[in-house]
Amino acid sequence: MNYSTEIIQNFENFGTFGQIHKPNYKTQLCKNWSRLGCGHCGYGPRCQFIHPEDHGYLEVYPDTWHFAKEQEAHSQYVQALHAQKLVNPFYEALIDRKVREWNAQHPKGPNYYDFDGLTTKLADFYILDIILYMKSAKIQKSWIETGRGNHSKANFAAIRTNFLTNQFPPGVSFVPVPGNDGILCLTVV
Numbered sequence: 001m002n003y004s005t006e007i008i009q010n011f012e013n014f015g016t017f018g019q020i021h022k023p024n025y026k027t028q029l030c031k032n033w034s035r036l037g038c039g040h041c042g043y044g045p046r047c048q049f050i051h052p053e054d055h056g057y058l059e060v061y062p063d064t065w066h067f068a069k070e071q072e073a074h075s076q077y078v079q080a081l082h083a084q085k086l087v088n089p090f091y092e093a094l095i096d097r098k099v100r101e102w103n104a105q106h107p108k109g110p111n112y113y114d115f116d117g118l119t120t121k122l123a124d125f126y127i128l129d130i131i132l133y134m135k136s137a138k139i140q141k142s143w144i145e146t147g148r149g150n151h152s153k154a155n156f157a158a159i160r161t162n163f164l165t166n167q168f169p170p171g172v173s174f175v176p177v178p179g180n181d182g183i184l185c186l187t188v189v
């Protein structure tokens with residue numbers, strides 16, 4: 001090692017105000033910027049945990065404060081469309097499109113679908129599309145967020161019950177995810 005690289009490496013071990021970085025520096029999301037956080041961290045740029053301006057933030061995006069805010073806005077928008085639907089049935093198609101767009105643009109993980117805001121009818125059409133897609137793309141498992149069923153916002157609970165009790169084509173099954181009964185594992189073989 002020559003003199004200059006040693007200087008650089010030492011320099012890289014120090015934070016903004018000269019403190020030594022811990023081994024897990026910027027490897028975990030700051031709790032203030034997590035889903036249940038407040039969206040502000042008093043440590044600012046000196047914080048040892050991942051902040052929105054750090055590269056790691058995008059990798060954990062579904063767990064972040066910004067994702068939660070986007071999800072809340074999406075959910076409120078879809079709820080407003082439900083109110084409109086009572087006056088004009090055209091809005092049902094818009095609800096369908098908004099939920100599908102949300103899942104395309106904001107996946108919480110690979111093959112993960114959030115059914116928040118769908119009516120049972122829309123959910124039945126959407127799940128058949130997902131099953132057909134899984135068959136054609138040879139994907140065996142997907143995750144369907146239906147909510148827990150202890151609140152029946154936009155037929156959440158009914159969607160879950162339908163998926164667990166309806167007749168589906170052979171090879172298609174739904175199983176509750178252990179430890180998170182708001183999510184069903186959809187298997188297609």
Ligand SMILES: [Zn+2]
Pocket residue numbers: 030031032041042043044047048049050051
């Ligand atoms: Zn922080």
